[in-house]
Amino acid sequence: MADRVRMHTVGALLCIALLAAATASPAQGSDPVTPERARDNFARPVLLAPDDLRAFPEPPAGFADMQPSVAPGRIETLSYDSGITGTRRSASVYLPPGYSADRRYPVLYLLHGIGGNQDEWRGYVRAHTILDNLIAEGKAVPMIVVMPNGRALPDDRPPAADRVFTAENAAGFAKFERDLVEFLIPAVQAKYAAASDRQQRALAGLSMGGGQALNFGLAHLDTFAWVGGFSAAPNTKPSDELLPDAAAARRQLALLYLSCGNKDGLINVSQAVHRALKQRDIPHVWNVDEHGHDRESWAENLHHFAQRLFR
């Protein structure tokens, strides 16, 4: 599994993917997904605007490492039936230390990248350890973190390397919108001590999952009050589709968080969202760090984002 998870190293994937043939057809966003398009997208020159800057200092050393003094939460598997895929699907669920069915917890839904699955945030980014450390210090409120499989296809396993950047794989990520809202969230509410109001529900993701979080979160403001896109991929909808009602976004969002590394060829996607938000006066965090399309950026941004949730 660890090897699968490390396959997110997109550079390596792309070399193989380039050998594959793929047909161009639109995914959720505006960009057709083919190995060649993906290579071109990653290779785009980074043009930085004056406000493409860090919003926060770097996290303290060891923020994503297990600390002997810190009580760990636990991770379990949630199985649920999906009417979208017609299959039983799995999500990884982090329960904070001291989890008790006697209280209600806010829930963060955390979405993986194009080559990953429900184990990517834990195995590759160590999301659970980042949360353990923040909660131990009182810097994040105890929360449930649901890490689903965001590829809503009957066969939702990470594809072979030469099938990652295909329209078929990308289509599963668009289909996940209904799986999330209609099947996964109800299953989480039924099994866990999860608060049920939108103010207690967040949606965030990395890369392909960042695009999903922006697309789905902003389309379901009645379900999510907190939205985060880390290094969002070109599956992100064009701004006019993403933000059809600026007044509703202003009124309903508790936090909209955007981040990207200044060495990431996909930064133009996030920059376009940031510019559209600025134009429409929609408050948001814009954090540009010095990383690439990599786990350092995602770990650091989860650390910054999680501290600002549910307060």
Ligand code: FER
């Ligand atoms: C693309 C390049 C990258 C694309 C998706 C990605 C939808 C996703 C990358 C990831 O999840 O790491 O052109 O098209």
